[in-house]
Amino acid sequence: KFSIFDFFGFIIWTCGFFMETLADRNKLNAKLIEKKQYYYLGSLWNYCRNPNHCGEVFCWLGISIISFNLFIYHSVYKYNYWILILIQISPLFTLFAMLFEATLTSEIRNNKRFGNESNYLQYRKQTSVLWPISPKIYPSLPKWIRKIIFFELNLYNKGLKTIRE
Secondary structure (H helix, E strand, O other), rough: OOHHHHHHHHHHHHHHHHHHHHHHHHHHHHHHOOOOOHOOOOOHHHOOHHHHHHHHHHHHHHHHHHHHHHHHHEEEEEEOOOOOOOOHHHHHHHHHHHHHHHHHHHHHHHHHOOOHHHHHHHHHHHEEOOOOOOOHHHOOOOOHHHOHHHHHHHHHHHHOOOOOO
């Protein structure tokens, strides 16, 4: 039985897959033409600084939603509720792995490489760390929203030459 959970889970997974694939493809193309400044990659990179990491989180969220449907409607894991718990926390685990490992490493590396360039600093001000949002809207959001929802955390400033650590 195909349910609304399957539909939304598949849509979210598909969006995540295409987001991650497109972002990685843009990054590869930039390396092939020896583009030194990753923040001019275009496409999804105009809307967030780590779209490949966002896509990864969406993929796991989609899988989690589809698995939840299997658990609830098809009794696949009839007496193993701990499996449901593991399935549902996997997107959170992926989010934390992306934020505090992959994204942190990427941000620090780019801060060290480009931290004294005004174009890079402007790019950072206009683009979210993880979730895509228009660069025209993002800077006008209240600081607390940028921190809590968009993960604009101080730890991502490490390596910037213009910000005291």
